[in-house]
Amino acid sequence: MSLQENLIKNFEAFEAQLNGHASQPEHTTRKNALEAFKTLGFPGPKNEEYKYTNLQKSLEKAFDFGKIGAEASITKEQASKYFIPKLDTHKIVFVNGKFDEKLSSIEGLEEQVVIKDLSTAFTEDSEKINKLFSKQADYKKDAFVALNTAYSLDGSFIHVPKNTVVKKPIALYFVNDASEGQSFNNPRNIFHIERNSEVTFLEDFNTEGAHESLTNIVSEIIVEENAAVEYYKLQNNKDTAYHVGTTQVHQERSSRFSAYTFTLNGAMIRNNMNIVVDGEGCESNMYGLYLINGNTHVDNHTEVDHIKPNCVSNELYKGILDDSSHGVFNGKVFVRQEAQKTNAFQSNKNILLSDTSVMNSKPQLEIWADDVKCSHGCTTGQLDEDGMFYLRARGLSVESARALMLYAFAVDVVSSIKLEPLKEFLQNLISERLQNDF
Amino acid sequence: MSKDDQILEEFTSKEYEHGWNIDMEADQAPKGLSEDIVRFISAKKEEPEWLLDWRLKAYKKWTQMEEPDWANVKFPKINYQDIIYYSAPKQKVKPKSLDEVDPEMLETFKKLGISLEEQKRLTGVAVDAVFDSVSVATTFKDKLAELGIIFCSFSEAVQDHPELVKKYIGSVVPVNDNYFAALNSAVFSDGSFCYIPKGVRCPMELSTYFRINAANTGQFERTLIVAEEGSYVSYLEGCTAPQRDENQLHAAVVEIYAQADAEVKYSTVQNWYPGDENGKGGIYNFVTKRGICAGDRSKISWTQVETGSAVTWKYPSCILKGDHSQGEFYSVAVTNKMQQADTGTKMIHIGKNTKSRIVSKGVSAGKSQNSYRGQVKVMKRAENARNFSQCDSLLMGNLCGAHTFPYIDIENSSAQVEHEATTSKIGEDQIFYCTQRGIDEESAIALIVNGYCKEVLNQLPMEFAVEAQKLLALTLEGSVG
Structure with a gap:
């Protein structure tokens, strides 16, 4: 049975255990999404958006979707070892995509802020x-969004009312339990931030156990007028962890949104970061860093759609690739006719350390307005020889000179992090990885 | 009259300059495409058996292929059965020299500003003129022959040098390469053939002028340039067509084969009829151009100025197979009115220490759409490959679009690849600076655009650079505001 058929077949079983949920209006959306998934089909290499990321082949090989759904059990100790040290946050823990109240801890939350199991x-x-549900992420366009929408039940709903600053970041820890069998889950997040509010989100992905896991997550974020949102995504997962993630952001007038994506390990990772800038005077930032080795495959697709005038978007993605790793970058910037006076910048820089690593980069600008300043840059190369010589001349060994140079390359992205403990944690993690693995 | 005055004067004449056509009797094939038409063309050209087989193979492939739709252009579906695939100006005997060429035809070329005779005398550029689908005259043939250079029409080459044609045809662009290349391979009627022997530096620019004259015809020419070891040639190509309401198809193939230490420069000034303001008429320009740097230290350089055509779909590419070989691509693409252009290049690095450079300048005005689509691919064994790409877009008016689709695929860690792109408009301060000094707005724009394109225009040979500059001004005329 093909991958797609298998995934569709599972839907009946899913529907059967929905109970009361099946009679609610959102179930129509689920059914429509399943139909869309059937029409779209599983994206193969002929699909321009998935040209370099053949998920079909990899998932077919790694997963048996007929037999998924072993019971998950994560203890408090297991979960807490993934918590980022020294970072004081509201912690929400998801086990195989399900909100786990016992493992989560939400303390001192501002009044009227809602954090709920979806x-x-x-x-x-x-x-x-x-x-709000399925209003931003379009299941008619992307098969994985369709799949997630069809199976959407678990995840979180976070609502920040107007004029509220959420002091502590909200951290969402997704722990997959693959110790008994393979794990496949479709968590769905809806973050609604009303006007003049501020909040920081962190999504972190980890896997317990030796079996494969696949997370197909969709986060819909609505940023209303003059609100500010920081969004961190951390992927330092196991070699057996597959990930497809779509973050769909809708920005309204004068809002600010910054996304940070750090990918340090995993099997095959596909991140879609889509921002629709639907208001004047907005600011959108996207930062990304991927340090990958082994057979890791990382595909970052970003899309900024400027609909309204006078906005700024800024994008910086950097990558270091070693061994047989494969990196893909596709950055789209659309500037619609109405979006005059847009400033959009995009940069993708990569270092290849081995001849078996591959980088496919496609920075893409599509512009229909004339009074704009848009630019993109893309480089792929290796360490600067002069720089290496300078350090060697001062008595550094080849290894430490190399690690230092790589660190300097990578830390550029990390330095834009606003959460100090997270910045420190990542700096240490990166320098450790560079010393040991690259 | 100074050059500036000339530009000014041409600003005032609004229409497409080359929009006339001359009533000339033509020898045509019936409309439509079938195996019989392929045989008809081949028979008409008295071609040897192997070439007919090659054409039929291409035709068979073509029928199995589907028209590609990935380009960022929109146009009504082409009815391939509604096109005349062969049209030749009627001439009873083959002309031996220019004196014998139909005077009406000479008049045509004179109107184009490339009077064959005049060119022969003054500029020292050897010209091969292709009228509709057939090469009508080639100048300077004898002088070139002294050096061992073969420069003639494709059909002559098939008759006189079959071994060369057989060896190289389809070696760079195989028949099944893409839909339009297959179509061309099946029905190509003529074109130019150029062979530079070992160690010869071609003393003059070689040039081909293409013109579509008859209605309802498609032009399918094929150019093959072979540069032997250590040779050098600079090749120019120009194109125009009359103003017509229907769309005409132009699907050409250009192949360049460069042996070790050879250098080929290929420059194009493309000025097919672009259609009117409402997008009516105009040429569909679907061209496959590719060169292979087969030998070590060889170099291929493409320069193009694209101002015409309703729809352009063209990616001159370099396959850098030899070690230390170099590929270059310089392009200015200007679109106005309802024109659509999807153009760019492919640089495939296979050999060691290969270098490539891409400079692409797009200017869009009116309601046009201008896309750059390029690929830089560094293969696994291409050690120390180096690429620099720059693609800039200039937008004039708020109804046009500029798009960039660069693909950068790297499989070797020693590669150094850079790509940068910008999109902007002409600054109000720049225009203000010019108008303040008494330059009117339209000339100011021509001035700024010319400066913006300078890097590419500088790559063109003298005579072409002047023509290209005038063309730029003309294409953008009326786009202010």
């Missing part, structure tokens, strides 16, 4: 949720 929110805040 399935609970579907029942309790039905009206509110239906205005």
Whole structure:
């Protein structure tokens, strides 16, 4: 049975255990999404968006979707070892995509801020949720968004009312339990930030156990007028962890949104970061860093759609690739006719350390407005020989000179992090990785 | 009259300059495409058996292929059965010298500003003129022959040098390469053939002028340039077509084969009829151009100025196979009115220490769409490959679009690849500076655009550079505001 058929077949079983949820309005969306998934088909290499990332082949080889769904059990100790040290956050832990209340800790949350399990929110805040659910991420366009939408039940709903600053970052730890069998889950997040509010999100992905895991996550983020959102995504997962993630952001007038994506390990990772800038005076930042070796495959697709005038977007993605790793970057910037006075910058820089590593980069600008300043740059190369010589001349060994140069290359992205403990954690992690693995 | 005045004067004449056509009796094939038409063309050209087989193979491939749709252009579907695939100006005997060429035809070329005779005398450029699908005259043939250079029409080459043609045809662009290349391979009617023997430096610019005259015809010419070891040639190509309401198809193939230490420079000034303001008429320009640097230290350089055509779909490419070989691509693509251009290049690095450079300048005005699509690929064994790409877009008016689709695929760690692109408009301060000094707005724009394109225009041979500059001004005329 083909991969697609298998995934569709699972839907009946999923539907059967929905109970009351099946009669709610969002279930129509699920069914439509499944239909869309059937029409779209599983993206193969002929699909321009998945040209360099053959998920079909890899997933077919690694997964048996007929037999997925072993019971998960993660203890408090197991979960807490993934928590980022010294970082004081509200912690939400998801086990195989399911909100786990016992492992989570939410303390001192500002009044009226809502952090909820999505399935609970579907029942309790039905009206509110239906205005937000599947309104940003278009399941008709992307097969993985369709798949996630069809299976959406677990995940989180976070609502920040107007004029509220959420002091502590909200950290979402996704732990997959693959100790008994393979794990496949479709968590869905809806973050709604009302006007003049501020909040920071962190999504972190980890796997327990030796079996393969596949996370297909979709986060929909609505940033209302003059709100500010920081969004961190951390991927330092096992070699057996597959990940497809879509973050769909909708920005309204004068809002600010910054995304940081750090990919340090995994099997095959595909990140879609899509921002629709639908208001004047917005600022959007996207930072990304991928340090990969072994057979890791990382594909970062970003898209900024400038619909309204007077906005700024800025993008910096850097990568270091070693061994047989494969990196893909595709950055799209659309500037619509109405979006005059847009400033959009995009930069992708890569270092290849081995002849078996491959980098496919496609920075793409599509512009229909004339009064704009847009630029993109892309480089792929190796360490600067002069720089190496300078360090060697001062008595550094080849290894430490190399690690220092690589660190300097990578830390550029890290230095833009605003959370000090996270910055420190990543700096240490990166320098450790560079010393040991590259 | 100074050059500036000339540009100014041409600004005032609004229409497409080469929009006339001359009523000339033509020898045509019936409309449509079938195996019989392929045989008809081949028979008409008295071609040997192997070439007919080659054409039929291409035709068979073509029928199995589908028209590609990935380019960023939109146009109504082409009815391939509604095109005349062969049209030759009627001439009873083959002309031996220019004196015998139909005077009407000479008049045509005179109108184009490339009076064959005049060119022969004044500039020292050897010209091969292709009218509709057939080469009508080649100048300077004898002088070139003294050096062992073969420069003639494709059909002559098939008759006189079959061994060379057989060896190199399809070696760079195979028949099944793409839809339009297959179509061309099946029905190509003529074109130019150029062979530079070992160690010869071609003393003059070689030039081909293409013109589509008859209605409803498609032009399918094929150019093959072979540069033997240590040789050098600079090749120019120019094109025009009359103003017509229907769309005409132009699907050409250019192949360049460069042996060790050879250098080939290929320059194009493309000025096919672009259609009117409403997008009516104009040429569909679907061209496959590719060169291979087969030998070590060889070099191929493409320079193009694209101002015409309703739809352009063209990617002159270099396969850098020999070690230390070099590829260059310089392009200015200007679109106005309803024109659409999807153009760029491919640089495939295979050999060691190969270098490539891409400079692409796009200017869009009116309601046009201008895309750059390029690929830089560094293969696994291409040690120390080096690439620098720059593609800039200039937008004039808020109804046009500029798009960039660069593909950068690197499989070797010693490669150094850089790509940068910018999109902007002409600054108000720049225009203000010019108008303040008494230069009117339209000339100011021509001035700024010319400066913006300078890097590419500098690569063109003298005579072409002047023509290209005038063309730029003309294409953008009326786009202010």
